[in-house]
Amino acid sequence: MVWVREVLVAALLLAVDIGVAGNVLKDEPGDRLLVAAIVVASLLAVAVVVRRLWPVGALVAVVVISVVAAFLGLLWDPFVAVALVSYPVVLRRDERFVVPCLVAVVLAAVFGQWWYAVGVPLILAAWALGYNVRERRAQAEELERQRHHQIAVDERLRIARELHDVVSHGMGLIAVKAGIANHIADAQPAAAREALQVIETTSKEALVEIRKLLGLLRQDTAPSLRDLADVVDRASSAGVEVDLAIGDCDHLPEPVALTAYRIVQEAVTNVVKHAAPTRCAVTVQADAHQVVISVVNDGAVTTVAPGGHGLVGMRERVETHEGEFTAGPRPEGGFAVRATLRLGDRR
Numbered sequence: 651m652v653w654v655r656e657v658l659v660a661a662l663l664l665a666v667d668i669g670v671a672g673n674v675l676k677d678e679p680g681d682r683l684l685v686a687a688i689v690v691a692s693l694l695a696v697a698v699v700v701r702r703l704w705p706v707g708a709l710v711a712v713v714v715i716s717v718v719a720a721f722l723g724l725l726w727d728p729f730v731a732v733a734l735v736s737y738p739v740v741l742r743r744d745e746r747f748v749v750p751c752l753v754a755v756v757l758a759a760v761f762g763q764w765w766y767a768v769g770v771p772l773i774l775a776a777w778a779l780g781y782n783v784r785e786r787r788a789q790a791e792e793l794e795r796q797r798h799h800q801i802a803v804d805e806r807l808r809i810a811r812e813l814h815d816v817v818s819h820g821m822g823l824i825a826v827k828a829g830i831a832n833h834i835a836d837a838q839p840a841a842a843r844e845a846l847q848v849i850e851t852t853s854k855e856a857l858v859e860i861r862k863l864l865g866l867l868r869q870d871t872a873p874s875l876r877d878l879a880d881v882v883d884r885a886s887s888a889g890v891e892v893d894l895a896i897g898d899c900d901h902l903p904e905p906v907a908l909t910a911y912r913i914v915q916e917a918v919t920n921v922v923k924h925a926a927p928t929r930c931a932v933t934v935q936a937d938a939h940q941v942v943i944s945v946v947n948d949g950a951v952t953t954v955a956p957g958g959h960g961l962v963g964m965r966e967r968v969e970t971h972e973g974e975f976t977a978g979p980r981p982e983g984g985f986a987v988r989a990t991l992r993l994g995d996r997r
Contacts, residue, residue, distance in 0.1 A: 660695040667691035670726040690719045694731040705738040720758040729769030733776040740780030826888045889927035897935040917945035917987040925949025941991040948984040
């Protein structure tokens with residue numbers, strides 16, 4: 651498409667120059683001047699066609715040919731070819747080559763024909779156009795670089811949250827079971843062995859999840875709300891009885907479903923770490939506009955560190971979906987985590 655445009659521009663310039671030359675030189679004896687004018691116009695047209703391949707070389711050739719032709723009375727346009735070739739030169743950040751062109755045009759106008767001076771504003775206009783296009787392209791490239799950088803930053807933050815959720819969930823269960831095993835090792839060796847088995851199973855599952863997580867950039871698989879059954883089973887083994895209720899969530903986009911999964915996982919993990927043994931009610935309901943998540947437990951409330959990564963991570967996940975998040979002790983006892991994720995306009 652670019653080459654077609656270049657050829658059309660060059661053909662138009664060639665036709666105008668030949669047409670004007672034929673009209674001006676029709677009364678001149680012989681055809682030598684007309685042939686020479688056609689050769690000049692043809693050379694200028696060729697230079698316009700190849701101006702994007704060799705912009706500086708084409709500009710030098712056009713200036714030399716145009717100046718010589720002007721003093722020989724064979725140039726019938728006000729250095730239009732010079733202006734056309736100046737444009738890609740400015741795009742390449744070689745503006746210094748345009749200054750001698752302006753000087754050559756001025757000299758041609760002073761010592762040749764005055765109307766060649768029209769080439770000065772033409773060249774300046776090409777210069778301005780090339781500069782503006784160049785700056786817009788540079789800005790577009792910078793915006794694209796910033797977009798890619800932001801994507802990389804967001805991806806790192808997402809992976810950091812995922813790693814925190816996986817490690818926190820697995821290590822929380824391991825810590826609880828290790829404490830139980832250490833406490834009852836002498837009195838109840840069978841129960842201690844059971845706790846150790848849970849530690850072994852949980853640690854292996856955590857390693858598997860971490861491996862999956864590190865491969866997320868190469869895979870399309872991620873935990874879904876159906877996998878919350880595994881979270882419930884692990885919490886139950888740590889002394890937290892979970893009542894899980896999930897509504898119709900099959901229509902949820904994968905990023906929203908993953909966010910809902912991680913919020914429930916982190917909230918249940920906090921219950922295991924801070925309130926076990928206890929009961930916990932988990933509810934996930936969705937409609938066409940939003941997902942509502944509730945994790946409520948009846949256990950004793952411990953002090954929650956305000957700078958904890960768990961609650962901060964959940965809040966950040968919710969904010970990415972323009973939702974609402976609350977977490978805190980309940981007046982009637984226990985602790986509640988509630989989140990709303992917006993699905994946006996799905997029309």
